[in-house]
Amino acid sequence: MAPLATSLDVRADFPVFDRGFAYLDSAATSQKPRQVIEAMDSYYRCSNANVHRGVYKLAQEATDLFEGARERVARFAGSEAATTIFTRNATEAINLVAYAWGREHVGEGDEVLITQMEHHSNIVPWQILCSERGATLRYLHVSDEGLLSLDELDQVLAEGRVKLVSVVHVSNVLGTINPVSEIAARARAAGAVSVIDGSQAMPQMAVDVAEVGADFYAWTGHKALGPTGIGVLHGRRELLESMRPFLGGGDMIASVGFDSSTYNELPWKFEAGTSAIAEGVGLGAAIDYLGGIGMETVRAHERDLTHYTLERLGEIDGLRTFGPGDPDMRGGVVSFEVEGIHPHDLAELCDREGVCIRAGHHCAQPLMRELGVPATARASFHVYNNREDVDRLAEALQKARKVFGL
Amino acid sequence: MDELYRDYILDHYKQPRNFGTLEPHDLEAHDHNPLCGDELGVHIRVDDGKIAELRFHGQGCAISQASASIASEELIGMPVEQIGKLDADWVVDLLGISISPTRRKCALLSLKVTRGAATGDASWPE
Numbered sequence A: 001m002a003p004l005a006t007s008l009d010v011r012a013d014f015p016v017f018d019r020g021f022a023y024l025d026s027a028a029t030s031q032k033p034r035q036v037i038e039a040m041d042s043y044y045r046c047s048n049a050n051v052h053r054g055v056y057k058l059a060q061e062a063t064d065l066f067e068g069a070r071e072r073v074a075r076f077a078g079s080e081a082a083t084t085i086f087t088r089n090a091t092e093a094i095n096l097v098a099y100a101w102g103r104e105h106v107g108e109g110d111e112v113l114i115t116q117m118e119h120h121s122n123i124v125p126w127q128i129l130c131s132e133r134g135a136t137l138r139y140l141h142v143s144d145e146g147l148l149s150l151d152e153l154d155q156v157l158a159e160g161r162v163k164l165v166s167v168v169h170v171s172n173v174l175g176t177i178n179p180v181s182e183i184a185a186r187a188r189a190a191g192a193v194s195v196i197d198g199s200q201a202m203p204q205m206a207v208d209v210a211e212v213g214a215d216f217y218a219w220t221g222h223k224a225l226g227p228t229g230i231g232v233l234h235g236r237r238e239l240l241e242s243m244r245p246f247l248g249g250g251d252m253i254a255s256v257g258f259d260s261s262t263y264n265e266l267p268w269k270f271e272a273g274t275s276a277i278a279e280g281v282g283l284g285a286a287i288d289y290l291g292g293i294g295m296e297t298v299r300a301h302e303r304d305l306t307h308y309t310l311e312r313l314g315e316i317d318g319l320r321t322f323g324p325g326d327p328d329m330r331g332g333v334v335s336f337e338v339e340g341i342h343p344h345d346l347a348e349l350c351d352r353e354g355v356c357i358r359a360g361h362h363c364a365q366p367l368m369r370e371l372g373v374p375a376t377a378r379a380s381f382h383v384y385n386n387r388e389d390v391d392r393l394a395e396a397l398q399k400a401r402k403v404f405g406l
Numbered sequence B: 001m002d003e004l005y006r007d008y009i010l011d012h013y014k015q016p017r018n019f020g021t022l023e024p025h026d027l028e029a030h031d032h033n034p035l036c037g038d039e040l041g042v043h044i045r046v047d048d049g050k051i052a053e054l055r056f057h058g059q060g061c062a063i064s065q066a067s068a069s070i071a072s073e074e075l076i077g078m079p080v081e082q083i084g085k086l087d088a089d090w091v092v093d094l095l096g097i098s099i100s101p102t103r104r105k106c107a108l109l110s111l112k113v114t115r116g117a118a119t120g121d122a123s124w125p126e
Helices: A015-019 A034-047 A057-077 A090-105 A124-133 A150-158 A180-189 A237-242 A277-293 A295-313 A343-352 A365-371 A387-403 B007-014 B062-075 B088-095 B101-119
Strands: A084-087 A111-115 A136-140 A162-168 A193-197 A216-220 A231-235 A253-256 A261-263 A319-321 A333-338 A358-360 A376-380 B027-033 B038-047 B050-059
Touching: A034 A057, A034 A277, A057 A084, A057 A231, A057 A277, A084 A090, A090 A124, A090 A162, A090 A193, A090 A216, A090 A231, A111 A124, A111 A150, A124 A136, A136 A150, A150 A162, A150 A180, A162 A180, A180 A193, A231 A237, A277 A295, A295 A319, A295 A333, A295 A387, A333 A387, A343 A358, A343 A376, A343 A387, A343 B062, A343 B101, B007 B062, B027 B101, B038 B062, B038 B101, B050 B062, B050 B101, B062 B088, B062 B101, B088 B101
Parallel strands: A111 A136, A111 A162, A162 A193, A193 A216
Antiparallel strands: A084 A231, A216 A231, A253 A261, A319 A333, A333 A376, A358 A376, B027 B038, B038 B050
């Protein structure tokens, strides 16, 4: 039975849609609602001052806005403010763990375990760490269905050399929703620290990081209707407290002497220099907006669009989709290829019809090699998309086939 | 007719001329377009200072593959020392379509690898 069409209708909140695009690239970055743009605008117009330092009212107001956003972001994610660190993006959040935890605890002969479906941001920091420390980077395989195997995880962990496991929550290429709480629990049982890259998960489904139970959970604001330049790292308190700082500078210290310094308490110990204050305020507005819709509704909407997309794309000759066939097992992203047309050409021809899709390796070159394709085309969704966008995509793809004489 | 995907572009894409490998060869280079993953290699056999035979190989979008195919027909017979003097306009003019900034590197990849093979200069043509 086909699911009921979603009733979510929020497009009017997103000014960019005045231009009429069918924007299907939210896995790269989401569009921003008026509420986020206005919160940032109002911060700069009325409340701008540096945070954590000034004694004057305006500085206190800026601090309250920024720290208030942190508290709401923490609550939204099932964490607490002290263990919710603002970074520049998810990449920086993962690098923070690689540098501040990894350099202390990963040594020669140790292993770091990731998967073949990781984004470059969850590959390269570990490559750098492993090459510096004489450790080995290993990859869990991805099945033809786009799934990981917990049995393989168990086998690798049982060898006893894995110090850290880092896995994507929702794949930005396959859409696969990975069983991250099982993965985190198994890593812990094997004495390994776990990191989850939640960049595609937090924006589109209810995620409670305490329930996930990983040691670290990283995500980014700009895919969650927020601004660029702000990401989040949730960490286990004991680990964060025992770790050395990532970057040194102002705001992260308690006191500075000529030879050494003592560090500020959590979370500021990991936030050197002036933070992205307006972006923090913007992210606060973004999660307020998502919370207002309700993450269960957001997820149901994405599931419906994914289901509908798999159905519509299935009607096109020579089109192959990647990832799990069951929409319950995947987030709001569908990668595909059309026989005889390179993804780059598909994206160009879709653009002519006002349909914005991604083409390329999606910062996941090892996965592309595993799938045996140089690149894929990708459509991804958020709250502002509707079935009409998917219809426009399907029509644009049919037209592309005509142009190519197929 | 489509302004970018003209019949002759699609014809060269679907039936690329001078594609494959060449053994033995005197010059070779391989490169890719990091933006979209277009990949192209070239094998060249030189005779009397001129390109006697040339084969491109790789995979990519219609623009990159058609550009290689069309360029190959011009390159065969050309003195090797002339390759270094070919610029971006040479290949764009050969293609005969207007190339948007986002697709420019697709169009230039064939010249980039050929120049790389002939001169060792692996920079993007300007």
